[in-house]
Amino acid sequence: MKKIDLTTRLGPLELKNPVLTSSGTYGFGEEYRAFFELSRLGAITVKGITPLPRLGNPPPRVAETPAGMLNAVGLQNPGVEAFLTTYLPRLEKLNTPIIVNISGFSLDDYGLLASMMPDHSCIAALEVNISCPNIKEGGLAFGTDPKSAEQVLAVTRKNTKLPLIAKLSPNVTDIVPLAKAVANGGADIISLINTLLGMRIDLDTGRPVLGNIMGGLSGPAVLPVAVRMVYQVYKAVSLPIIGMGGISCWQDAVEFMLAGASAISVGTANFINPLAPLEIISGLEEYCRRKGYNRVGELVGLAHR
Amino acid sequence: MLHQEIVVENQRLAREADIYRLVLKGTVADTAQPGQFVHIKVGSTLDPLLRRPISVAGINRPNGEITLFYRVAGRGTRLLAGVRPGESLSLLGPVGKGFTLPTAGELLLVAGGIGIFPLFALVEAVDRSQVKVKMLWGGANRDFLEAVGRETLFQMGVDYAVASLDGSMGQPGLVTDLLASELNKKGVLVPETGEGNLLGSDAGCPEDWGRKAGFSVAACGPRGMLRAVTELCIQAGAPVEVSLEERMACGVGACLGCVCTVRTTDGALERKRVCQDGPVFDGREVVWDEKD
Numbered sequence: 001m002k003k004i005d006l007t008t009r010l011g012p013l014e015l016k017n018p019v020l021t022s023s024g025t026y027g028f029g030e031e032y033r034a035f036f037e038l039s040r041l042g043a044i045t046v047k048g049i050t051p052l053p054r055l056g057n058p059p060p061r062v063a064e065t066p067a068g069m070l071n072a073v074g075l076q077n078p079g080v081e082a083f084l085t086t087y088l089p090r091l092e093k094l095n096t097p098i099i100v101n102i103s104g105f106s107l108d109d110y111g112l113l114a115s116m117m118p119d120h121s122c123i124a125a126l127e128v129n130i131s132c133p134n135i136k137e138g139g140l141a142f143g144t145d146p147k148s149a150e151q152v153l154a155v156t157r158k159n160t161k162l163p164l165i166a167k168l169s170p171n172v173t174d175i176v177p178l179a180k181a182v183a184n185g186g187a188d189i190i191s192l193i194n195t196l197l198g199m200r201i202d203l204d205t206g207r208p209v210l211g212n213i214m215g216g217l218s219g220p221a222v223l224p225v226a227v228r229m230v231y232q233v234y235k236a237v238s239l240p241i242i243g244m245g246g247i248s249c250w251q252d253a254v255e256f257m258l259a260g261a262s263a264i265s266v267g268t269a270n271f272i273n274p275l276a277p278l279e280i281i282s283g284l285e286e287y288c289r290r291k292g293y294n295r296v297g298e299l300v301g302l303a304h305r
Numbered sequence: 306m307l308h309q310e311i312v313v314e315n316q317r318l319a320r321e322a323d324i325y326r327l328v329l330k331g332t333v334a335d336t337a338q339p340g341q342f343v344h345i346k347v348g349s350t351l352d353p354l355l356r357r358p359i360s361v362a363g364i365n366r367p368n369g370e371i372t373l374f375y376r377v378a379g380r381g382t383r384l385l386a387g388v389r390p391g392e393s394l395s396l397l398g399p400v401g402k403g404f405t406l407p408t409a410g411e412l413l414l415v416a417g418g419i420g421i422f423p424l425f426a427l428v429e430a431v432d433r434s435q436v437k438v439k440m441l442w443g444g445a446n447r448d449f450l451e452a453v454g455r456e457t458l459f460q461m462g463v464d465y466a467v468a469s470l471d472g473s474m475g476q477p478g479l480v481t482d483l484l485a486s487e488l489n490k491k492g493v494l495v496p497e498t499g500e501g502n503l504l505g506s507d508a509g510c511p512e513d514w515g516r517k518a519g520f521s522v523a524a525c526g527p528r529g530m531l532r533a534v535t536e537l538c539i540q541a542g543a544p545v546e547v548s549l550e551e552r553m554a555c556g557v558g559a560c561l562g563c564v565c566t567v568r569t570t571d572g573a574l575e576r577k578r579v580c581q582d583g584p585v586f587d588g589r590e591v592v593w594d595e596k597d
Contacts, residue, residue: 027559031581034306034557047561055566055576058595060552062562064381067352069554073561076576209552211595220351248351271555272346272356274307274397 004288005295006281008042008263010240011188012163013125015042015097015263018296019253019281022244022267023048023101023127023167024073028087029094035274038094040281042263045099046091048129051109053079058211063200068219068246069268070198072212075103080116088121097124099165104142107155114159126162128153128187131169131194143169143194146181153185165242168192168233170225179233190233191242191265193226219268220246227259234260234301248276250283257284257299306557308332308396313370315388318452323377324419325386327359333399334369337361339426340403340548340585343373344556346395348384356397357381358553358580360525362422363429374422374453400556401584404523404546406430411437411519413543415484415534417526418444421454423548424525428463440465441487443480443530447473480526481533491520493541521545524588535588545588551579558582566592 006017021032023045029038038044056076063070078086083100091098100123102113110128117123130143130152142148153166166182168175170193179190195216200209208214226245234241243261247253248269256264269276288296310331318324333343344356363372377386388394404427412431414424421442431438440458444450446469458465467475468483476483524534525548538545553563558581567577567590574592577583 025555025560027557027561031555031557031559055574056561056564058566059564061564062355062552062554062560064353064355067354069354071554071560071562076561076564219354268354268554271560272351272354274557 002289002294004285004293005297006285007295008297010163010242010262013189015124017042017281018257018263018284019277020045020099020242020263020265021270021277022265023099023129024071025267025270029091029096029098032270032274033094036278039096041096041277043097043099043124044094045101045127045265046087047077048075048101048103049077049080049083049113050075050103050105051080051112053077053082060209060211061215063209063215065198065200065217065219066221068217068221070200070210070215070217071195072210072215074212080113084116084118088118088123092122094122096122098122099125099127101127101129101167102156103129104152107151110152111155111159114156114162117160117162119161123162125165125189126156126160127165127167127191128156129167129194130182131167131171143178144172146177149178150181150185153182153187157186163188165189165191167194168229169194170222170229170245171197175229175232176236179237179239183237183239187239189242190237190239191244192229192233193222193245196222196225218246220248222246223252223255227255230256230261231259231303235304247280248273250280250287253280253284254287254299257296258301258303260301260304262297262300306397308398309393310396312388312390312392312394314390315386317386318374324453325375325377327373327375327385327388328370329373329394329396330368330370331396332369333361333396334364334366334371337364337371337399338403339364339406339430340423341399341401342584343371343396343398344400344553345385345397347381353381353384355381355554356556357385358400358556360423360426360548360584361399362425364426374419376419397556400580402582404548404585405521407436407521408432409435410521411439413484413487413520413522414438414440415480415522415524415526415530416440416442417480417530418449419453420524420526420530420548422525424523425454425457425461427523428461433463438463439487441468441480441483442466443468443470443478443483443526445469446471450474479530479533481530481537484522484534484537488537488541488543491541493543524548528593531588532593535591535593538588546585547588547591548584549579549586549591550584553580556580566595568592
């Protein structure tokens with residue numbers, strides 16, 4: 001059987017395969033240790049970290065939707081200090097590249113978070129979250145205005161040597177100016193999409209289901225929106241792309257790569273099938289073999305021919 | 306953690322049209338504990354998307370079987386109701402922190418409606434030669450109580466009392482009325498001081514609380530009921546464990562979707578995961594008034 005080269009280069013970041021897990025869906029990795037050897041993943045992106053600990057939003061925080069779900073967790077996290085002292089040492093033991101998602105409420109926050117992340121640890125890159133829809137200030141505000149987005153990336157860039165991934169929000173009319181802005185700001189990689197803002201109303205109570213009223217939509221329902229945006233960004237910007245949004249099987253992963261993603265990330269699907277990332281890795285390999293490709297990277301952007 | 310289990314039985318309970326008993330054969334029974342749940346994939350497509358958390362109501366280790374009860378309340382449970390014996394289901398679990406098993410004294414179980422099901426597993430697991438067990442149960446009416454569990458209670462040979470909202474069976478009213486009279490009978494219910502809400506305060510909970518009281522309470526049911534049970538237990542100085550429910554996604558503690566707010570011993574607020582840190586919590590640590 002022909003060996004397929006799965007190694008994936010994303011600018012300065014090299015991974016053994018193109019399958020990642022998404023921030024907010026994978027805790028700090030260890031929650032999924034019971035299912036398989038986590039070092040088989042290309043990388044793990046951990047829960048968004050803020051300068052101070054956050055309680056997050058009141059429950060209910062999740063609601064099911066047609067082929068999807070809403071969440072409004074509101075960046076519950078232990079804060080950067082507890083992350084570095086308690087969680088990072090445990091992440092080192094997973095023997096997997098770790099991507100740390102950082103979220104701020106001001107430019108200073110992003111600068112601070114970037115400066116505190118060690119250069120020589122299991123942290124392979126920082127994912128700059130400018131697209132969280134579930135917090136009142138910051139987050140999404142940075143991700144919908146190109147000028148702010150560029151500033152956030154520039155400040156972060158100044159404060160770390162780690163590769164920077166800019167995570168874009170789909171809650172914009174045109175994704176391209178945002179992609180260009182983060183590229184100008186110094187991003188090495190672009191990841192998209194974060195969740196789409198949505199809401200549900202309970203028919204019995206007549207009130208919004210979520211404690212936060214609105215939340216972010218994820219799951220298979222958002223897949224075509226995400227594929228479209230990956231396609232647009234690939235065309236407009238030369239940075240490598242991590243595609244995500246509703247990926248639950250290898251077919252979805254192939255679709256994202258054809259649209260222009262160099263790597264893909266599995267999020268909500270982990271909740272239903274914790275083995276989804278592994279099944280996607282072997283499915284990608286099998287697809288390449290069948291189609292006669294030697295490297296998985298050959299798929300990237302083929303839909304643009 | 307992930308299992309395919311064979312459906313042995315999936316049957317509607319007599320006279321109570323929308324409640325089903327589901328018996329599954331596999332390996333979950335080997336390790337399941339009372340108060341834990343399984344996270345079940347319903348249907349074979351991605352819509353509905355999420356797994357359904359259902360508490361374990363019976364654990365038969367020798368036969369490798371677990372018994373679950375569920376109410377058909379939406380698309381997911383309706384799909385589950387269509388599963389036939391011989392088919393298999395994907396289970397994640399057993400999940401969560403269950404009830405504490407007392408080894409002596411008295412255990413008072415307080416159940417509201419279908420909250421009785423996880424308490425069945427607790428009755429089975431407790432060594433009743435050492436622990437005196439009594440079940441207090443409230444439901445809408447006689448039909449519900451008869452169909453859902455009175456027979457099981459009888460078969461288990463457990464001491465019980467029931468209350469019904471319409472007065473058609475047992476004491477008219479709420480199960481918390483039953484609990485109040487039970488506690489009064491024991492003479493442990495101290496009158497309210499009028500100093501306001503005891504919940505979330507440290508009023509009267511020294512280290513040896515449970516030992517002094519000589520009995521403990523385990524409860525499952527609607528949130529309002531659990532709150533009232535906790536309040537009574539605080540007045541009575543009795544340890545109380547409650548099984549909470551919350552909308553849930555991953556079931557492994559990763560997504561932080563199913564949190565409840567608790568006050569830690571040092572007074573700080575914390576959001577804990579119902580799926581992993583619970584579903585059973587010390588009633589006294591739960592912050593019942595959910596604010597942001």
